[in-house]
Amino acid sequence: MAGGEEGKAPGRPPHPDLLLRLDAELSRIDEQLRALAAAKDRIQGLLDAVVAITREVELPAVLHRIVTTAMDLVGARYGALGVLDESGEYLEQFVAVGLSEGERAALAKVGFPRGMGVLGHFIRHPEPLRLDDIATHPASVGFPPGHPQLSTLLGVAVSIRSEIYGDLYLSERRDGQPFDVYDENIVIALASAAGVAIDNVRLFEQVRAGSEQFQRLLLPALPDMRPFDAAAIYRPATEPSPLGGDWYDAILLPDGAAAVVIGDVVGHDLHAAAAMASTRNMLRALLFHLRTPPSEILAQLDRTLQAITDNPVTTTSLARIEPAGSAWRLHWSTAGHVPPLLITPDRRAQYLSAEPGLPLNVSCAHDRPDHTHPLPPGSTVVFFTDGLIEHPDHPIDESLDALAALSIRYAALPLQDFVQALADHHPSDGHDDMAILALRTPR
Known part of the structure; x- marks a missing residue:
């Protein structure tokens, strides 16, 4: 049509300058996104590192963890943490990570750095320090022989x-x-969290030391047990608390017998420790007052505890080592406790397994049986709590066999060294507190 719509002009391609600007803007946005992703990864890494550090409860582990996490955050090959002495002028401890065995052996001859050179400068001027070439710093004095050239x-x-x-x-x-x-900023943030973690661990160690001392004060010092030889040892749990309910006791009775007690109150807290102390004191009083078999003393103790306390469930073994002609006899009763272990003079080990009876604070309606077993002169009877043998990865029979083998191996040692060896080489995983009391009959 003559008056019809004319054809549209073909579209023109975008101006080359506009395409370049678009490419540049897209590249900038891509770099920003990558930077944001990297920043997110760094922050997440920092949070993970802080969590890992705060999980440690022993100071050497915390210091080592601080170094390794800092190295991971910035991709460093070497890392170290120098701990200052009381004066704040020198290093008294140096935790180094990344050295090869050969480098460690070479540096062992010269000792760890004390705070000279660049390290000394940093001690005196503790602002963050970032060097591209250590040798160019005015305080640099080089490295000792065998040290990697950094x-x-x-x-x-x-x-x-x-x-x-x-x-x-x-x-x-x-x-x-x-x-x-960016490395500097994230390590500064980590160092801030590390200071809090170190402080928490030091406070925890102070509380732990005080709790352990309190626990040991609750346990008796064994009296002179002559003519018997007696030794005992207590080890607190590694976690969650050094307070626990394990206890032991041994006394000479007026009739010439020796009374031996081992026990374990359920729990790992102040309540368990207090319950242990009250139970031990009540039992000691009953031992001096009553001249009855061990089962009847445990029955009276159970009635008393349930009448006047709210103590937790408690396992215990009460034994008398009595004269029996020219030898001795073990007379005992158990309230749900693990059996004692007998080591004869010819180094044979035997668990004196017998009907255990109910633990204390469960029911007073059931009697506990008494048991007897002859003890030749020179025999050793080992009483212990289950913290000595419990291991989540091993059956209990396997741990009992391991304890028997240990007892035979160390049977010739003096009795205090003997219980020390059992505590040092125990087959348990150390999660629970443990008590050991051994008594040896006269030869």
Whole structure:
């Protein structure tokens, strides 16, 4: 049609400058996204590192964990944490990670750094220190023989309550690049969390030491048991608390017999420790007052505990070592406790397994049986709590066999050394507290 719509002009391609600007903008956005992703990964890594550090409850493990997590965060080949002495001028401890066995052996001859050179400068000027070439620093004095030749350094102080505890050092990124401001910032953040973790562990160790001392004060010092030989040892649990309910006791009775007690109150807290102390004291009083078989003493103890206390369930064994002609006799009753172990003079081991009876604080309606077994002169009877043998990965019979083998191996030792050896080489996993009491009859 003559008056019809004319054809549209063909579209023009975008201007080349506009395409370049779009490409540049897209590249910038892509770099920002990558930087955000890397920042997110670093923050997540920092959070994971803080969680890992705060899980440790022993100071050497915390210090080592701080170094390794810092190395992971920035990809460092070497790391160290220097702990300052009381003066704050020198290093009294140095935790180094990344050295080869050969390097460690060579440096063992010269000892760990005390705070000279660049390290000394950092101690006196504890602002974050980032060096691309250590040798160019005015305070640099080189490295001792056998030390790896380091070029880069990132140093950050670790403070506790505004006081500098030590210095965290990192060297040689694995990608060959010098440390950057992002590395510095994330290590500063880690050092802040590390200071809190170190302080918490030190406070925990103080509480643990006080609790352990309290627990030991609750346990008796064994009296002179002559003509018998007696020895005992107590080991607190590794976790969750050094307080527990394990106890032992041994006394000479007016009739010439020796009374031996081992027990375990359920729980690992102050209540368990207090219940242990009250149970032990009640039992000691009953031993002096009553001249009855062990089962009847345990029955009276059970009635008393249930009448006047709210103590937890408790297992215990009560034994008398009595004269029997020219030898001796073990006369005992058990309230749900593991059996004693007899080591004869010819080094044979035998568990004196018998009907155990109910634990204390369960029911007073059931009697507990008495048991007897002859003891030749020179026999050793080992009473212990289940913390000595319990291991989640091993059947209880396997642990009992292992304890019997240990007892035979160390039977010739003096009795205190004997119980020490059993505590040192126990077949348990150490999660529970343990008590051991051994008594040896005269030869």
